[in-house]
Amino acid sequence: MTEPKRKQFGESHQAQREFALQVVQQLRGAGHQSLWAGGCVRDQLLGKRPKDYDVATSATPEQVAEVFGKRRTLAIGAAFGVMTVLGPRRAGQIEVATFRTDAGYSDGRRPDRVEYTDAQHDASRRDFTINGLFFDPIADEVIDYVGGQDDLAAGVVRAIGDPEARIEEDKLRMLRAVRFAATFGFELDPATAAAVAARAGQLTVVSAERIGAEAARMLTHASRARAVRTLSELGLLPATLPELHRLSQEALADRCAALDRLSEPGLPLALAACLPPTLGSPAGSKLCRRLKYTNDDAKQTDWLLDNRGAVAAARQLPWPRLQRVLASPGAGDVLALVEAESDEPSAEVAYCRERMARPPEEWNPPPLVDGRDLIAAGFQPGPEFGKLLEQIRDEQLEGRLGSKQAALDFAAAHYQH
Template sequence: MSVNLEATRTFSIEVIQTLQAAGFQALWAGGCVRDLLLRKPSKDFDVATDATPDQVREVFGYERTLAIGASFGVITVQGGKRRGQVEVATFRTDLGYSDGRRPDDVRFSSAEEDAQRRDFTINGMFYDPIQKKVLDYVGGQRDLKHGLVRSIGNPYKRFEEDKLRMLRAVRFSSTFAFDLELQTQHAIREYASHIHVVSAERIAAEMRRMLADNHRMIAVRMLRDLTLLHEILPEAESTVGHALRWSETYHSLERLEVSDFRVAMALLLRYACHGSVLNGNPLKPIEPANVVCHRWKLTNDETKTIQWLLRHEHTVRHADQVAWPKLQRLLIADSAPLLIATGYAVQRARDNSTVGVEHAEACMSLPEEELNPDPILSGSDLIQAGFKPGPQFQRVLEAVRDQQLEKRLHTTEEALAFAKAHWD
């Protein structure tokens, strides 16, 4: 049974009620408060309290709680398979960030002090769902009203504490179509070169969320303007260069109609990999996309799909000029719908001529027996006919398949005759 978000929300309110009944202050904190005020759905309902981790465990029982984050004041309260779990964090002040990621130590504090350690004002508010009251010590409601992403306090200090906040600033600004406050912008430009202390996995996680969002083009523009893209994706910056090519890249990201990180990455790296696609060995990974995927530690599926899209996007954009056997092999692939989306995005960014992609999309709607008919010849058929297994097997089978798809061969007997005639 999957977790129900509404059930998780209800469970988080029960957690707050239980803590308040035990004499503690307990509130929703962070992103769920922001989403509530923006009237947007939220996935996480984090709770903040003045109860210490030990007190939280005493209230809910040790069997229902996990102390994985106890050193930072965080206890996880479990609500079961359907209701999920809720993180309960003790109000705290962070004491130093030597690694630019985690606090060296924490001191338990008040709600007001806790708000001051958070990243942006729109994420620094609390809400009491029992009394239906917002607690705002940082001006988050004001910035939400004006559509502004602003660091809490000194932005230089906020980014010194955690360099990932620079990418988060871009994500929040682009996702909500908010402006990024000027001092926050200046601090990001100054600290951009420090982003490398952030792990590849955390960078990739932020980029997944940015590029899968409908505002991905705005995010990429901001990353470039703030010099962050140069740091995290130098391949695209150094290789694309030309203003017209960047314009096309922006517009292709803007016109992409699927929310898929892999497609967006292929569009972003398309010009950077253009030469490698044209001149490289088709059996080897495409550089520099391979370098990026490896550096960001992307999954095998992400890496394979990005490479495949880069290798075949030109073909699908000119599908009306491509031999059917070659096109057919692309259209029966699992990632074919993503390839179609890639082709449309590029063509609409270039000249809006989508005849080739439309042809490919129409072919995908063909009946299965026409789009992907059962092969009329197999390796077993060749062996039974006296052919010796070897390197030629695959070449002959592919040639037979081409002839079948072009409707020049129809039976196994015809296929065997063709094989004998073309066996070296």
């Protein structure tokens, strides 16, 4: 993160924290108990900066709307006792949830109904003790009904109450347990781990979108390799990343080692590192479609798979072939991928970096035309527009096109619409 972005993030965090305090104060002023809840309390106690703040309160959704006004509240989650309160621009928005207990989880995802209650019973229906903490920002006091502070100090992820019951309520908690343990470097409580392992096959009832979101958070965090190993140990890989589950233990260890060597990867790079070098497209896009990732993620993952072989053999390739790879937007990622797949410095990657250190006009000249040039020349945008621009770029880098007019002539000869 650059210094200006870091400063901007710090300012927005401070604004959100102040707004979260104001929300508590306003609810208290209207006669309702209110506390900070969940992840923001956990993160503060771990010395981390919370990404957002949640408020729990004795006020019902209707009472929350009365306190803040209908123009500043969204009732999207009101059926589950959750209201969104809109703050100043920098502060964003805060979810305000009524203290509740959940009754029945027939779909293994969300409660069949909720009943309003007090803070202690609200804490008992949450997933893990480290997430079941409250904080009074006015009294500067932690309120702990579930032993969360002790588990934070011991570095343990433990289900609240009966772990089997907690997992039965929402099967996604199995992935969340793995993510929290990996992210914080904690151990899974043995009873919680046993409950997850016993129900791993039931993860398939969770939607692909929710599984994909948890997998993405694991794979883009520094603890990604540990997360994958834990998923494997608990039997969760078949429903999460079956491509890894099908590997031998030795091959899985290689993939984990590659993941471990990556530094702050985006999702496509992390996904490509999960897949062995024997796989190319469409393995990446199949994985992305299954987990409901974007088309851009799918396209970039496949591109990385298809081009890591070129970088791994860089010095043996004809320069125009390698040049097309190095001149692509994903060049940095494919170099990082090849580098991560070796436990020794890569001479091929070093060769590529030396080439890329030269003046750009030698290896990455500006494109001869772009989409605006084609439109100005009378071409109608269509599904083939992007492919045509890629073809023109390839011809340029191969040395067969050297001017804008030559590129437009090529387009006229090859455009299909």
